[in-house]
Amino acid sequence: MKIPSNIITLLVGIVITLASLWYGQNHNLMPVAASEDAQQVDNIFNFMMTIATGLFLLIEGVLVYSVIKFRRRKGDTSDGPPIEGNVPLEILWTAIPTIIVFILALYSFEAYNNMGGLDPVISRDHPPQQIAMGGHEHQMALGIGNFETGTTPPVVVDVKAIQYAWIFTYPETGIVSGELHVPIDRPVQLNINAGDVLHAFWVPQLRLKQDAIPGREAVLAFTSNREGDYPIVCAELCGAYHGGMKSVLHVDSEEAYTQWEETNKPVQEANMGETALVDPKTMSDQEYLSPYAQEMGMNHNMVAELTSHHADHAF
Numbered sequence: 001m002k003i004p005s006n007i008i009t010l011l012v013g014i015v016i017t018l019a020s021l022w023y024g025q026n027h028n029l030m031p032v033a034a035s036e037d038a039q040q041v042d043n044i045f046n047f048m049m050t051i052a053t054g055l056f057l058l059i060e061g062v063l064v065y066s067v068i069k070f071r072r073r074k075g076d077t078s079d080g081p082p083i084e085g086n087v088p089l090e091i092l093w094t095a096i097p098t099i100i101v102f103i104l105a106l107y108s109f110e111a112y113n114n115m116g117g118l119d120p121v122i123s124r125d126h127p128p129q130q131i132a133m134g135g136h137e138h139q140m141a142l143g144i145g146n147f148e149t150g151t152t153p154p155v156v157v158d159v160k161a162i163q164y165a166w167i168f169t170y171p172e173t174g175i176v177s178g179e180l181h182v183p184i185d186r187p188v189q190l191n192i193n194a195g196d197v198l199h200a201f202w203v204p205q206l207r208l209k210q211d212a213i214p215g216r217e218a219v220l221a222f223t224s225n226r227e228g229d230y231p232i233v234c235a236e237l238c239g240a241y242h243g244g245m246k247s248v249l250h251v252d253s254e255e256a257y258t259q260w261e262e263t264n265k266p267v268q269e270a271n272m273g274e275t276a277l278v279d280p281k282t283m284s285d286q287e288y289l290s291p292y293a294q295e296m297g298m299n300h301n302m303v304a305e306l307t308s309h310h311a312d313h314a315f
């Protein structure tokens with residue numbers, strides 16, 4: 001029995017499609033996913049992987065088939081038939097990649113937009129569904145409705161990339177750290193900047209990557225949903241020690257994060273109040289000593305007396 005060639009083509013097509021669909025979803029090439037947006041990135045990757053697997057099997061299959069089927073026969077010294085040009089075929093294999101590229105472009109733009117890539121701050125602070133809930137529109141417009149509608153304000157971190165380190169500054173608490181700590185399930189906003197040359201902030205497990213550009217702030221917003229320590233890697237060749245430009249992202253539980261905040265807050269804020277923010281060199285002895293004096297149970301007059309004595313002896 002001879003099976004018609006179009007039936008064979010159909011069967012081969014079905015097998016390739018099924019194999020591509022299976023491998024596209026089961027390749028296990030990605031690291032663990034530790035952010036809310038990771039699934040969207042993975043969906044695009046899997047989609048591309050499915051198409052790529054299909055094209056690979058199709059093209060390599062045709063190649064291998066042709067190499068065997070049309071190989072040189074014994075005693076045959078002639079050239080093959082002079083085949084040249086096939087307009088419908090060329091239109092087909094130009095059209096297919098064009099369509100694939102367009103679909104990928106639309107799909108990835110949609111995902112990028114979903115993740116707030118076009119406007120990370122506003123879309124995080126004011127998700128459209130919350131504005132649409134009604135009642136608070138006017139307050140939302142004035143930017144004062146956040147807490148009433150239950151939107152969690154993001155944890156803001158200024159990220160500075162320099163040769164060859166990452167510096168994380170928390171404007172709210174004044175913490176400066178070489179490693180990034182964030183609480184789980186809370187939106188985080190990174191304001192990324194570079195102090196010298198181009199760098200790139202990359203956390204594979206959160207599917208985050210953003211160039212750090214001197215003189216320009218890039219905003220990256222994310223919510224991590226899996227506790228753990230994840231590597232932060234510089235992904236832009238930035239100099240001789242680029243390979244050593246690493247740090248760690250700690251996704252902490254709410255309690256662990258608060259604990260870390262408490263132990264890492266700048267000391268002066270906890271102990272001495274605002275006076276410590278003043279340069280001691282510009283303060284009088286009395287101003288400088290008064291916080292300590294209070295701790296020791298001395299009053300203002302005693303300090304004044306002491307410091308004036310000191311001044312008398314000095315002259």
Ligand SMILES: [Cu+2]
Pocket residue numbers: 164198199200234235236237238239242245
């Ligand atoms: Cu770098």
